[in-house]
Amino acid sequence: MTCGINTYQSLKKWKDEQILNFRSDAYALNEFHDRVMKTVFEIALDRMNNEKLPSWKLAWFATGSGGRKEQGFLSDQDHGLVYEAEDPEAATYFLKLGEEIAEGLETVGYPYCEGKVMSSNPIWCRPLVEWKEQISDWMDEESWQTMRNLHIFYDSRALAGEKEYIGELKSLIHNRINNNPNLLSRLMETSMHMKNAVGPLGQLLPEEKGTHQGELDLKYTAFIPYVNAIRLLAIKEGIIETSTIARLEKLQDMKDYGEEMNRYKNNFATLLKWRLLTYKQTDTYDDTHFLHLKSLTKRERNELKSILRDGKKLHQFVIRTVEKGVV
Numbered sequence: 001m002t003c004g005i006n007t008y009q010s011l012k013k014w015k016d017e018q019i020l021n022f023r024s025d026a027y028a029l030n031e032f033h034d035r036v037m038k039t040v041f042e043i044a045l046d047r048m049n050n051e052k053l054p055s056w057k058l059a060w061f062a063t064g065s066g067g068r069k070e071q072g073f074l075s076d077q078d079h080g081l082v083y084e085a086e087d088p089e090a091a092t093y094f095l096k097l098g099e100e101i102a103e104g105l106e107t108v109g110y111p112y113c114e115g116k117v118m119s120s121n122p123i124w125c126r127p128l129v130e131w132k133e134q135i136s137d138w139m140d141e142e143s144w145q146t147m148r149n150l151h152i153f154y155d156s157r158a159l160a161g162e163k164e165y166i167g168e169l170k171s172l173i174h175n176r177i178n179n180n181p182n183l184l185s186r187l188m189e190t191s192m193h194m195k196n197a198v199g200p201l202g203q204l205l206p207e208e209k210g211t212h213q214g215e216l217d218l219k220y221t222a223f224i225p226y227v228n229a230i231r232l233l234a235i236k237e238g239i240i241e242t243s244t245i246a247r248l249e250k251l252q253d254m255k256d257y258g259e260e261m262n263r264y265k266n267n268f269a270t271l272l273k274w275r276l277l278t279y280k281q282t283d284t285y286d287d288t289h290f291l292h293l294k295s296l297t298k299r300e301r302n303e304l305k306s307i308l309r310d311g312k313k314l315h316q317f318v319i320r321t322v323e324k325g326v327v
Contacts, residue, residue: 006046008107011039015108019073023279026272030069034159037062037079040108041160044100054093057084059158059165060101063117067155068227069243072275074285077102077110078117080124080156082131082165090127098125111285117152131169139176139183147190151228154235157242167240174238181325184236188322191228192315197221197308204293204305212290216304218271219289225311226268229318233257236322244268256321264314267307 005011015036022029041060064078065071079101083094098119106112119125126134135153138146150173158166177184197205197216206214227244234247237254241247248265251257278291296304 005039006043008040008043008104011036011043012108023276024273026269026276027069029073029276030071033066033071033075034069036108037066037105037110038159040104041101044097044104048093048097048100054090056090056093057162058082058094059161059163060119061156061158061166063152063156064113067157067242069157070223070227070272072288073279074283074288075110076113076285077105078113078152079105079119079159080117080153081119082126082128082162082169084128084162086127086129095120095122095125123149128165128168131165132172135169135172136176139173142183142186144190147187150187151191151231154231155242170240173235177235184232184322184325187235188232188319191232192319194225194312194315195220198305202305204301204308206293207290212287214294215290215292217289218275218291222271222308222311223289225315226264226271229311229314230264232318232322236325260313260317264310267310270303270307 005014019029019032022032059082060079061067061082062079065075066078081094081098083090098121102112102118102120112118117124123134135150138149154170154173156166156170195217199205204216206216230244230247230251233239233251234241237251239247239250241250245265245268248261248268252261252265274291275288278295279288291304293301
């Protein structure tokens with residue numbers, strides 16, 4: 001357990017004291033988040049095991065920006081549980097553990113997920129056998145929500161327990177897509193939407209009203225478009241890495257993907273850097289997704305425009321690539 005810390009409150013205090021040491025290093029910041037989240041899990045397990053020490057195998061995973069190792073200073077929680085046992089007693093125990101983890105993460109400073117992608121939700125807390133059935137059902141249904149769930153799950157990364165459970169579940173998705181390329185097309189249809197940020201005259205398009213008037217929504221104009229596009233290519237190619245940059249590095253080594261992948265990787269690294277450098281301690285979670293355009297130099301504005309335009313080119317490339325494989 002981190003530095004002998006054994007309560008959520010003392011962990012929050014330590015986290016708040018340490019986190020700004022990582023202002024210039026997105027990778028180190030996410031290693032730090034991992035350490036904090038794993039400690040929350042250990043404390044939750046200790047608190048649960050005061051009642052009973054089970055021998056059931058499990059995998060606790062992070063998804064979303066945590067799964068991709070792309071968290072900023074402020075991040076909400078996205079996570080789930082996979083466990084081996086199938087009896088009702090295990091289901092009760094793990095759902096209660098999930099509730100304890102979610103409460104612990106919230107106490108430490110990771111707000112509850114608005115979409116309820118948490119181990120406290122039965123959809124995201126299941127035995128391995130039921131997880132397999134659920135993922136198959138999601139692929140069969142092909143609704144907007146089930147496709148969204150597949151995207152979310154594909155970013156999952158085990159933080160504790162049996163890591164092979166996650167690989168086993170992702171292999172179901174790979175196998176289905178190999179046999180049915182139309183599923184990849186459906187995943188694309190439900191994720192490839194971009195919020196326009198560069199006008200016809202080359203001007204940046206900030207928010208026109210509201211709390212963030214005059215600021216650019218980096219989350220929906222840049223981060224999510226890059227993340228979604230590269231995730232689709234990762235699913236197509238069976239890439240198991242979860243971070244966008246690691247996925248791009250794998251794509252670079254494949255014959256169908258050229259030097260542009262390196263440019264997209266550099267673009268995404270720049271976005272991660274800007275998010276850290278522009279963070280203020282008074283920021284809310286929502287604030288961290290917006291960029292003050294007035295704070296940018298002319299060179300930075302031009303770099304931002306280039307990144308946003310490249311995002312459109314990346315989307316067009318992914319659409320062409322996916323459509324080539326659809327019968």
